Amino acid sequence: MTPRLEMRGLSKRFGDVEAVSKLSLALAPGEFVSLLGPSGCGKSTTLAMVAGFEPPTAGAVVVDGKDMTGTPPGRRRIGLVFQDYAVFSRLSVRDNLLFGLEAQRLPRSERKRRIEAMAEKLELGSLMRRRGASLNMSEMQRVAIARALVTEPSLLLLDEPMSNLDASLRAALRGELKLIQKQLDQTVLYVTHDQIEAMSMSDRIAVMRAGRIEQIGTPEDIYHRPATGFVAGVIGDPPINLVACTVKRSGTKAAVASPLHKGVELESADMPDGEHALGVRPHDVKVSRRPRSDHLQASVRFVENLGAENILHLEFGSSLLAAVTPPGFAAAGEDVWIKAEPRQLHFIRRDDDRVVRAKGA
Amino acid sequence: MPRRLAIFLRRMAVVVAMVIAFFPIFWLFSTSVKPYDEWAAWPPVWISDHPTLQNYRIVFFPKAARAFAAKQSGSLDYKVSGSAWKAFEDSAIISTCATFLSILFGTLAAFSIVRFRTGGPNYAFQFLTVRMMPPIAVVVPIVALFSMLRLADTYFGMILAYTAFTLPFSIWMIRSFIEEAPQELEGAAMIHGMGQMEAFIKVTLPLVKGGILATALFIFILNWSEFLFALVLTSGNVVTVTLQVANYVSASSGKLYGVQAAMGAISTLPVILFGYIIQRHLVRGLTFGAVKR
Amino acid sequence: MIETEARDGAGGVHAAGALHVEAEPVGRSGLLARLGIPFNVALVLPAQLTIMVVVVVPTLIVLWLAVTDWQPTQDLAWWQAQFIWFWNFNDLWYDQRFINALIRTVFVVGVCIGVELSLALALALLFVEEWWWKRLAVSVIILPMMVVPVDAANAFFMLFNDRGPINHMITVLIGRPFTFSWLSDPTWAMLPIMLCEIWQWTPLMFLMVLTGMMALPQNQVRAAVALGASPVRIFRRIVLPLLMPVIGIAVLIRSIETFKIFDPVYILTRGQPGGATETISMYMYNGAFVYFRMGYIAAAALIVLVLVLSICIALSKPLKRHT
Numbered sequence: 014m015t016p017r018l019e020m021r022g023l024s025k026r027f028g029d030v031e032a033v034s035k036l037s038l039a040l041a042p043g044e045f046v047s048l049l050g051p052s053g054c055g056k057s058t059t060l061a062m063v064a065g066f067e068p069p070t071a072g073a074v075v076v077d078g079k080d081m082t083g084t085p086p087g088r089r090r091i092g093l094v095f096q097d098y099a100v101f102s103r104l105s106v107r108d109n110l111l112f113g114l115e116a117q118r119l120p121r122s123e124r125k126r127r128i129e130a131m132a133e134k135l136e137l138g139s140l141m142r143r144r145g146a147s148l149n150m151s152e153m154q155r156v157a158i159a160r161a162l163v164t165e166p167s168l169l170l171l172d173e174p175m176s177n178l179d180a181s182l183r184a185a186l187r188g189e190l191k192l193i194q195k196q197l198d199q200t201v202l203y204v205t206h207d208q209i210e211a212m213s214m215s216d217r218i219a220v221m222r223a224g225r226i227e228q229i230g231t232p233e234d235i236y237h238r239p240a241t242g243f244v245a246g247v248i249g250d251p252p253i254n255l256v257a258c259t260v261k262r263s264g265t266k267a268a269v270a271s272p273l274h275k276g277v278e279l280e281s282a283d284m285p286d287g288e289h290a291l292g293v294r295p296h297d298v299k300v301s302r303r304p305r306s307d308h309l310q311a312s313v314r315f316v317e318n319l320g321a322e323n324i325l326h327l328e329f330g331s332s333l334l335a336a337v338t339p340p341g342f343a344a345a346g347e348d349v350w351i352k353a354e355p356r357q358l359h360f361i362r363r364d365d366d367r368v369v370r371a372k373g374a
Numbered sequence: 375m376p377r378r379l380a381i382f383l384r385r386m387a388v389v390v391a392m393v394i395a396f397f398p399i400f401w402l403f404s405t406s407v408k409p410y411d412e413w414a415a416w417p418p419v420w421i422s423d424h425p426t427l428q429n430y431r432i433v434f435f436p437k438a439a440r441a442f443a444a445k446q447s448g449s450l451d452y453k454v455s456g457s458a459w460k461a462f463e464d465s466a467i468i469s470t471c472a473t474f475l476s477i478l479f480g481t482l483a484a485f486s487i488v489r490f491r492t493g494g495p496n497y498a499f500q501f502l503t504v505r506m507m508p509p510i511a512v513v514v515p516i517v518a519l520f521s522m523l524r525l526a527d528t529y530f531g532m533i534l535a536y537t538a539f540t541l542p543f544s545i546w547m548i549r550s551f552i553e554e555a556p557q558e559l560e561g562a563a564m565i566h567g568m569g570q571m572e573a574f575i576k577v578t579l580p581l582v583k584g585g586i587l588a589t590a591l592f593i594f595i596l597n598w599s600e601f602l603f604a605l606v607l608t609s610g611n612v613v614t615v616t617l618q619v620a621n622y623v624s625a626s627s628g629k630l631y632g633v634q635a636a637m638g639a640i641s642t643l644p645v646i647l648f649g650y651i652i653q654r655h656l657v658r659g660l661t662f663g664a665v666k667r
Numbered sequence: 668m669i670e671t672e673a674r675d676g677a678g679g680v681h682a683a684g685a686l687h688v689e690a691e692p693v694g695r696s697g698l699l700a701r702l703g704i705p706f707n708v709a710l711v712l713p714a715q716l717t718i719m720v721v722v723v724v725p726t727l728i729v730l731w732l733a734v735t736d737w738q739p740t741q742d743l744a745w746w747q748a749q750f751i752w753f754w755n756f757n758d759l760w761y762d763q764r765f766i767n768a769l770i771r772t773v774f775v776v777g778v779c780i781g782v783e784l785s786l787a788l789a790l791a792l793l794f795v796e797e798w799w800w801k802r803l804a805v806s807v808i809i810l811p812m813m814v815v816p817v818d819a820a821n822a823f824f825m826l827f828n829d830r831g832p833i834n835h836m837i838t839v840l841i842g843r844p845f846t847f848s849w850l851s852d853p854t855w856a857m858l859p860i861m862l863c864e865i866w867q868w869t870p871l872m873f874l875m876v877l878t879g880m881m882a883l884p885q886n887q888v889r890a891a892v893a894l895g896a897s898p899v900r901i902f903r904r905i906v907l908p909l910l911m912p913v914i915g916i917a918v919l920i921r922s923i924e925t926f927k928i929f930d931p932v933y934i935l936t937r938g939q940p941g942g943a944t945e946t947i948s949m950y951m952y953n954g955a956f957v958y959f960r961m962g963y964i965a966a967a968a969l970i971v972l973v974l975v976l977s978i979c980i981a982l983s984k985p986l987k988r989h990t
Contacts, residue, residue: 384793384796385798387793388790388793388794388804388808391790391793391804391808392804392807392808394866395807395808395809395810395811395866395870396807396810397826398811398819398822398823398826398866399810399811399814399822401822401825401826401832402818402821402822402825405825414828414830415830416830416846417830417835417838418828418830418831418832418835420832475717478713479713479714479717480714482710482711482713482714483710483711483713483714483715485710486707486708486710486711487711489707490707490710492707492708492710492711493711497711500718501714501718503976503979504718504722505923506923506975506976506979507971507972507975507976508926508927508929508947508948508951508968508971508975509927509929509948510927510929510948510951510952510955510968511729511951511968511969511971511972512721512722512725512726512729512968513955514729514732514951514955514961514964514965514968515724515725515726515728515729515732515745515965516721516725518725518728518732518745518961519724519725519728522744522745534717534720534721535721537717537721538717538718538720538721538722539721539722541714541717541718545714571706595813598815599815599816599817601816601817601929601930601933602929602930602948602952605933606952606956615815616815616817619817619818619821620817620934629824631825634821635821635822635825638815638817638818638821638822639818641815641818642814642815642818645813645814645815646810646813646814648813649809649812649813650806650813653806653809656809656812656813656871656874657871657874657875657878660871660920661875661916661917661920662920664916665875665878665879665913665916665917666878
């Protein structure tokens with residue numbers, strides 16, 4: 014099947030700086046793909062190139078099999094939602110929605126039908142006569158999304174649309190957006206720095222760093238099998254624990270020694286000797302209140318109480334670890350015993366940041 | 375339409391606009407160096423083949439003016455045989471003093487209005503009404519009043535009138551600059567024991583210094599360019615550059631184009647210069663602080 | 668940035684808070700304290716007094732003069748002039764020349780502002796993009812604004828001379844000698860005057876519109892582009908409404924200034940030929956300083972003052988609401 018969107022070797026250079034480097038990615042019809050990364054990683058520039066506002070220095074943007082690289086944004090049949098929503102402040106909400114439809118020269122009956130359907134989906138009924146400038150943030154966001162969707166674009170592009178909203182609104186809107194996307198079978202390219210948004214809504218996530226894609230995969234892939242330490246650090250809340258470890262090779266085997274384990278064997282002996290990093294997620298750290306044979310002792314420095322769970326900040330030898338426990342599990346100053354399964358460890362190479370797994374993981 | 379052609383046409387349109395903008399000024403300067411026989415020739419002389427400084431000499435040197443009068447049969451207005459130095463002096467004196475007073479009074483008033491809300495929310499608008507009325511409407515009674523007060527045709531009278539009519543600009547412009555300066559700094563200074571006025575002078579004033587200077591140049595331009603009051607309120611004792619241009623007429627030849635052009639060119643140069651210096655603030659000034667870059 | 672309450676897109680309301688400090692009624696200066704003048708009032712006094720002397724008192728005098736028949740040529744001081752009730756106003760009502768001057772001035776304002784605004788918008792659209800000599804272009808285009816108006820008028824006098832470059836260019840264009848005397852023709856004399864005004868002040872409108880365009884929320888325009896709208900549609904429905912606050916201020920201020928137009932009229936025609944180019948300011952000047960009927964002109968001045976002020980007040984309320 015023809016991919017809905019294909020980015021082929023997209024690059025963008027600003028003077029000496031290469032903001033995006035040979036980025037290639039394909040979206041299947043109906044897929045929800047996020048570009049996730051910190052500020053400056055090039056995700057917004059990539060979106061701008063797909064939208065047509067930034068001409069690529071190299072590469073092509075192909076929509077439904079047609080090369081759109083030279084086509085102006087208005088003719089690409091894309092929907093665009095900006096970070097600041099850019100609702101037409103001097104027009105009514107109805108006129109905002111009508112705007113793209115009038116440009117497409119649709120018959121009046123069709124325009125009416127689409128607007129009413131969209132208004133119902135996004136609960137805009139009571140807002141139709143209000144002027145753009147008089148709306149609050151979340152109302153503007155819904156109008157912006159509706160305005161983009163009502164033209165039935167091949168592709169919907171969103172640029173960090175939730176960063177202006179407070180946390181509670183974001184949670185609600187994540188659900189709504191995902192629901193609408195499924196209902197309309199809309200192909201979506203979503204740019205964000207918030208990994209919760211990426212994880213919760215995407216079919217696939219492309220983690221970006223310095224203009225390149227570090228890893229593309231489903232949320233499960235990214236979470237459980239990060240390709241690099243960077244990806245491991247970006248995903249997951251609380252963030253992954255990092256502990257020093259040493260690798261010793263003997264023959265075809267490589268063994269790791271760390272405060273958490275002695276002698277775990279790595280799946281490949283490809284790793285150079287010496288000091289590297291070991292990552293283990295706070296959710297993967299097993300904590301026991303009583304000493305156990307295969308557990309190691311740690312003391313609780315302080316506890317973050319999040320209501321549904323606690324985060325214990327543990328002093329473990331010379332390292333600091335975070336572990337997630339049920340509420341009230343332990344208090345500051347107490348000792349606990351912790352263990353991490355080898356198959357849940359991520360060994361991060363110091364030279365190229367790649368993640369290597371334990372044997373059999 | 376191919377993109378390159380469209381861009382070229384847009385740039386050409388800009389060039390046309392530039393030519394139209396520049397043309398009358400070009401003509402003024404070009405005429406100012408034309409010899410007498412080229413002033414009203416047909417077809418007109420666009421760029422003189424025999425450029426001369428004669429016109430400028432007539433403007434500045436009475437001897438040259440008299441020599442010119444002797445050469446052209448027909449009488450020459452006595453004002454022409456004088457020198458334009460007086461006009462430049464008078465304009466300089468009046469413009470500078472009026473600007474100074476306008477800025478001084480304006481800053482004090484603007485400070486009072488912004489920090490103390492003196493006179494209520496609409497007080498500052500009263501000063502705008504001064505600019506709304508056609509000056510000619512108040513000129514008649516001003517003539518009457520000034521005659522009575524022996525202010526007619528005096529430096530002080532002119533300075534007073536100019537100050538009054540530029541106060542709206544100075545108050546509104548300086549007000550907009552003061553409002554832009556962060557008030558917290560003054561507050562912090564006052565917590566440290568300074569009085570309000572002292573805090574203003576030592577903390578805020580340095581910050582708005584640039585804005586006040588720009589306002590001063592702006593008002594100077596207005597004063598220097600002013601014509602109506604100069605025309606009506608003076609009768610020879612005080613002469614401004616705007617009046618002086620109109621003096622270069624003769625009974626036989628009518629307007630002495632070359633000389634007028636020379637006078638015009640010289641008198642407009644300071645204004646052009648100052649205008650470019652305060653370019654960024656021109657819009658703010660001419661809209662009383664409503665529109666800022 | 669235009670100082671208005673803007674809530675486009677970003678949704679924040681801009682408001683200036685004020686530190687409220689009450690002025691001490693007893694000022695630091697001993698003199699003020701003894702006179703009981705609050706400090707803040709003392710600060711506005713110099714400005715206020717100047718306005719009083721130069722504007723307020725004369726306006727009161729106008730009220731008096733308007734009901735007299737003061738003609739300085741009669742050797743009467745203005746306070747000795749003859750009181751003639753409201754006869755001036757009666758005469759003005761039937762004075763065709765006065766009415767014509769008013770109508771003519773309104774016409775001039777309408778045409779000049781209309782042309783200035785259209786040209787300014789067109790020019791500003793040319794300046795939204797960047798190119799290497801853009802700053803130079805802006806500097807040249809705003810040159811007319813910075814010329815002394817009297818000198819500009821003189822330049823236009825020379826341009827529209829029957830042997831001037833304008834006629835020369837027309838001659839070349841049509842192939843026949845063209846030495847039309849623009850400034851002596853009752854129908855056409857107004858043209859050089861209006862062109863002078865338009866030439867001089869379009870750059871100001873241009874700067875204002877450009878400032879407004881630079882401050883436009885860029886993303887709204889981009890959103891309109893992404894929705895597939897044509898440039899005309901985007902301009903008409905998105906850009907223009909967003910520019911309305913700036914345009915409103917520009918039109919208001921320029922209309923007031925153009926209504927007062929005097930320098931070009933005086934220099935170019937003095938209101939001739941036969942009063943064909945007499946604007947209201949020129950009419951009043953002629954009446955007061957050529958015919959010396961100052962009482963009569965004071966009445967005319969009063970009418971004009973009332974007219975201008977009431978229109979300003981009527982317009983300022985919707986304008987304040989709109990911005």
